[in-house]
Amino acid sequence: MNTVEETIDVAVPVRTAYNQWTQFESFPRFMTVVKGVHQIRPNLTHWVLGRGPLRHEFDVEIVEQVPDSHVAWRSLDRRFMHRGKVSFRATAPDRTEVVVRMHFGSNGVGLLAHLPTLAHRVVQAELGHFKEFIESVGQEGGAWRGSIRNGHVYPAEPEPARSQVPHWPVG
Amino acid sequence: MKKAASEEPDEQLTVTKPKAWAAGVPAVAHALEYSLDQTSAPRVGTTLLAINQVNGIDCPGCAWADPSPGHRHLNEYCENGAKHINDEATSRRITSDFFRRYSVAELNRQSDLWLNQQGRLTEPMVKRPDSDHYEPISWPEALGLLAGELRELDSPDEAAFYTSGRVSNEAAFLLQLFARAYGTNNLPDCSNLCHESSGFALAETLGTGKGTVSLEDIHHADLIFLVGQNPGTNHPRQLSALEEAKHNGARIIAVNPLPEAGLMRFKNPQKPSGIIGRGVQIADRFLQVRAGGDLALFQGLNRLLLEAEDSRPGAVLDHDFIRSNTSGFEEFSRHARSIAWEDILTATGLTREEIGQAADDVMRSERVIVCWAMGVTQHRHAVPTIREIVNFLLLRGNLGKPGAGACPVRGHSNVQGDRTMGIWERMPDIFLDALRKEFDFEPPRAHGVDAVNAIRAMREGRIKVFVGVAGNFVRAAPDSNATEDALRQCSLTAHISTKLNRSHTVCGRTALILPALGRTERDIQATGEQFVTVENSMSEVHTSQGRLEPASRTLLSEVAIICRLARLTLNGKADIPWEQFEGDYGLIRDRISNVIPGFQHFNRRVVRPGGIRLPNPVNEGVFHTRTDKALFTCNEWQMSEAPEGHLVLQTLRSHDQWNTIPYTDNDRYRGIHGSRRVVMVNPEDLSRLDLAEGQLVDLVSVWGDGVERRAEGFRTVPYPTALGCAAAYYPEANVLAPLDSVAETSNQPAYKGIVVRLEPAAEG
Numbered sequence: 001m002n003t004v005e006e007t008i009d010v011a012v013p014v015r016t017a018y019n020q021w022t023q024f025e026s027f028p029r030f031m032t033v034v035k036g037v038h039q040i041r042p043n044l045t046h047w048v049l050g051r052g053p054l055r056h057e058f059d060v061e062i063v064e065q066v067p068d069s070h071v072a073w074r075s076l077d078r079r080f081m082h083r084g085k086v087s088f089r090a091t092a093p094d095r096t097e098v099v100v101r102m103h104f105g106s107n108g109v110g111l112l113a114h115l116p117t118l119a120h121r122v123v124q125a126e127l128g129h130f131k132e133f134i135e136s137v138g139q140e141g142g143a144w145r146g147s148i149r150n151g152h153v154y155p156a157e158p159e160p161a162r163s164q165v166p167h168w169p170v171g
Numbered sequence: 172m173k174k175a176a177s178e179e180p181d182e183q184l185t186v187t188k189p190k191a192w193a194a195g196v197p198a199v200a201h202a203l204e205y206s207l208d209q210t211s212a213p214r215v216g217t218t219l220l221a222i223n224q225v226n227g228i229d230c231p232g233c234a235w236a237d238p239s240p241g242h243r244h245l246n247e248y249c250e251n252g253a254k255h256i257n258d259e260a261t262s263r264r265i266t267s268d269f270f271r272r273y274s275v276a277e278l279n280r281q282s283d284l285w286l287n288q289q290g291r292l293t294e295p296m297v298k299r300p301d302s303d304h305y306e307p308i309s310w311p312e313a314l315g316l317l318a319g320e321l322r323e324l325d326s327p328d329e330a331a332f333y334t335s336g337r338v339s340n341e342a343a344f345l346l347q348l349f350a351r352a353y354g355t356n357n358l359p360d361c362s363n364l365c366h367e368s369s370g371f372a373l374a375e376t377l378g379t380g381k382g383t384v385s386l387e388d389i390h391h392a393d394l395i396f397l398v399g400q401n402p403g404t405n406h407p408r409q410l411s412a413l414e415e416a417k418h419n420g421a422r423i424i425a426v427n428p429l430p431e432a433g434l435m436r437f438k439n440p441q442k443p444s445g446i447i448g449r450g451v452q453i454a455d456r457f458l459q460v461r462a463g464g465d466l467a468l469f470q471g472l473n474r475l476l477l478e479a480e481d482s483r484p485g486a487v488l489d490h491d492f493i494r495s496n497t498s499g500f501e502e503f504s505r506h507a508r509s510i511a512w513e514d515i516l517t518a519t520g521l522t523r524e525e526i527g528q529a530a531d532d533v534m535r536s537e538r539v540i541v542c543w544a545m546g547v548t549q550h551r552h553a554v555p556t557i558r559e560i561v562n563f564l565l566l567r568g569n570l571g572k573p574g575a576g577a578c579p580v581r582g583h584s585n586v587q588g589d590r591t592m593g594i595w596e597r598m599p600d601i602f603l604d605a606l607r608k609e610f611d612f613e614p615p616r617a618h619g620v621d622a623v624n625a626i627r628a629m630r631e632g633r634i635k636v637f638v639g640v641a642g643n644f645v646r647a648a649p650d651s652n653a654t655e656d657a658l659r660q661c662s663l664t665a666h667i668s669t670k671l672n673r674s675h676t677v678c679g680r681t682a683l684i685l686p687a688l689g690r691t692e693r694d695i696q697a698t699g700e701q702f703v704t705v706e707n708s709m710s711e712v713h714t715s716q717g718r719l720e721p722a723s724r725t726l727l728s729e730v731a732i733i734c735r736l737a738r739l740t741l742n743g744k745a746d747i748p749w750e751q752f753e754g755d756y757g758l759i760r761d762r763i764s765n766v767i768p769g770f771q772h773f774n775r776r777v778v779r780p781g782g783i784r785l786p787n788p789v790n791e792g793v794f795h796t797r798t799d800k801a802l803f804t805c806n807e808w809q810m811s812e813a814p815e816g817h818l819v820l821q822t823l824r825s826h827d828q829w830n831t832i833p834y835t836d837n838d839r840y841r842g843i844h845g846s847r848r849v850v851m852v853n854p855e856d857l858s859r860l861d862l863a864e865g866q867l868v869d870l871v872s873v874w875g876d877g878v879e880r881r882a883e884g885f886r887t888v889p890y891p892t893a894l895g896c897a898a899a900y901y902p903e904a905n906v907l908a909p910l911d912s913v914a915e916t917s918n919q920p921a922y923k924g925i926v927v928r929l930e931p932a933a934e935g
Contacts, residue, residue: 040784
């Protein structure tokens with residue numbers, strides 16, 4: 001198991017940093033390695049990294065999510081086993097410390113086996129992209145304020161828009 | 172293409188050893204052989220390369236979900252899907268000459284197989300009260316006749332409008348709109364016959380009527396239960412998802428009275444290992460449960476989980492989830508411990524060790540999915556069984572997280588979508604209020620009839636006009652003699668159909684055949700080429716667009732037939748632009764957006780590759796139940812009991828069959844060839860009942876209403892089914908299922924729990 005930890009300080013309030021980070025589908029706007037993210041449900045996302053022969057797709061479960069505090073996840077792909085946590089801490093009213101910690105399994109294959117050794121550089125660079133993006137736009141592009149505990153979703157409001165679908169019995 | 176046989180085949184029954192694996196090269200060969208018997212190679216190529224592709228034709232077969240765009244195979248279908256789509260794409264045609272040649276009585280003597288093999292219906296036909304032949308009729312006359320009959324009824328509730336699961340969202344939405352604007356909620360559908368029990372149990376306990384899992388969940392599960400289902404025949408593409416789950420390390424427990432080939436091993440014909448290798452083992456553990464023993468099995472598992480928690484507090488149950496998201500746990504926990512092991516073992520026919528080993532698998536698994544189908548839903552105690560499955564999932568928090576959940580596996584491509592569109596005899600006020608607001612009329616509020624109650628009402632003369640949109644109601648329904656009597660009581664029966672079936676030969680005094688475009692065919696209307704939409708078993712709504720030239724120039728689409736019938740019947744009642752709807756299906760989808768929650772911007776979103784995924788509230792942490800939490804329920808122990816000398820019979824499909832339509836008389840997975848009139852019985856039971864292998868018997872069902880229900884002339888086949896159980900093919904065995912033998916609460920016919928005796932019959 002390899003562990004990577006990177007920290008960056010961003011000049012926005014913790015709520016702004018957290019809200020932007022949890023808009024996972026916006027990651028390709030500012031990250032280099034992340035080419036696509038699809039949030040299937042609050043606790044399940046599909047990621048596309050890299051292009052061409054380096055392209056890799058996998059699903060990620062969000063295991064814990066607490067607004068303005070942290071998001072913890074784990075990959076559901078046995079070829080690229082990893083888990084991670086991003087924490088947000090207000091260091092001042094308009095400054096936030098963002099810490100990313102990732103643990104990589106040792107069973108990666110092919111190019112992925114080398115990822116852990118590259119990971120700290122990639123994570124550091126992508127955190128820099130995040131800082132640049134959120135500081136330049138100044139405001140988050142959306143927010144999901146629910147929480148996730150032990151893989152289960154707890155919405156912030158009783159009737160989130162996504163739950164408003166037909167729920168009469170289907171035979 | 173081969174011509175249809177003019178005579179019934181005269182084959183002899185032969186029985187070989189049941190297969191221990193499904194699919195592989197034979198599946199490809201059989202699919203192509205059947206397809207090329209039906210139509211030309213170019214048409215087969217067109218259908219098979221378009222089926223289940225983005226912007227292609229949705230397979231009219233089962234409702235299993237497609238992989239996401241970019242992850243689909245060039246050949247994204249199964250053997251049965253290929254047969255089904257080319258059964259519709261057939262080059263064989265039925266014209267008015269055919270109906271001049273055969274009277275209705277003569278057609279009714281033919282088998283279901285023979286009727287289907289005659290080909291596509293090409294022009295509207297009418298059977299008038301004083302005639303025993305169908306004769307041609309123009310579209311305006313045919314629809315005028317039906318509209319006139321509807322207008323003359325004393326009450327709109329004297330008509331019923333049946334929907335089969337092939338009907339598109341657009342046609343289904345218009346059909347329920349028409350029925351309600353006309354003034355009735357009499358909207359029986361095939362859901363009433365297949366997963367109604369699932370809908371009731373899930374809506375009550377979880378607040379959603381649909382399954383909670385998607386393909387990603389199947390792929391990431393640690394443990395998957397397959398309960399009362401036969402994926403190798405009824406939803407073969409599920410095997411590919413199970414193969415991936417196994418590849419990712421999942422274990423599978425199959426629970427079924429019969430050791431079906433598709434539960435044992437899968438040879439994926441898309442992979443070298445499936446062509447020349449041994450394929451992948453599906454079930455790691457096979458629990459050969461007695462028919463109707465699933466409730467007791469899950470009661471046993473739940474009891475073991477609770478007892479394991481007693482021994483290792485905090486290590487077995489998900490207390491945080493139970494505390495935060497459920498209600499009724501304490502009461503359930505007390506009740507579950509009171510169910511006697513002796514009862515559990517009697518009902519299941521399993522040993523305590525077998526159930527204990529399954530419970531150990533559960534406790535080792537972080538993410539568990541339970542899939543089920545008709546083997547669960549078609550029992551008297553189906554609703555409590557599914558409620559108990561929900562209890563089982565709730566105990567370890569296996570709902571609302573990736574890789575876990577409830578998966579009712581639906582067998583007809585748009586059966587789920589039709590219900591979403593409002594095809595239900597008891598839609599809630601919130602939906603009816605939205606219809607009133609959108610179309611400015613007052614929908615009826617009194618509940619209508621479901622399939623079983625429609626049959627009762629027809630028998631008693633309370634329903635006089637029956638309109639079927641697709642499907643084969645007479646053969647799908649239980650108690651064939653009662654159902655046939657009921658249909659014959661009607662003053663008029665009308666079927667919007669693509670092919671000939673028994674529902675055209677068992678008909679009212681006047682009968683109409685209204686031939687429709689198939690899903691494989693191009694649908695060109697006033698504003699150009701149209702597509703329709705469908706919803707699969709995993710709540711993904713996507714488009715389907717036909718590619719073939721229609722079987723006849725005079726076919727109308729289902730949407731067009733409903734629109735024209737509505738205009739003639741309603742005569743301006745309500746503010747509904749039927750003519751515009753017929754010309755532009757996009758306008759129908761705009762109205763669906765306004766009426767049905769979750770369908771906002773339907774037109775724009777559905778054309779994206781892969782379409783729309785309707786979220787499931789359970790996965791959003793929302794439970795629309797009476798407590799706003801998931802409900803634990805207390806379910807009394809029940810089992811299907813047969814008195815001494817009797818067996819519990821289940822009806823099932825052969826492998827070469829799709830719903831009510833057999834494609835041949837063979838069932839190669841079960842080793843049965845040349846005949847469908849067979850009853851599969853455990854060899855020990857055969858010997859106990861003093862019957863010989865291959866003996867001719869009549870099946871006689873037992874029900875307390877004094878009616879003798881007899882299926883004559885079945886051969887016994889020794890088969891490794893569970894002790895005390897038997898199996899025979901439907902629709903032939905439907906005659907044995909009493910109309911009043913239904914599931915509690917859901918009113919779904921109990922086709923899998925028919926108590927029968929086998930009476931030796933005279934040979935010859």
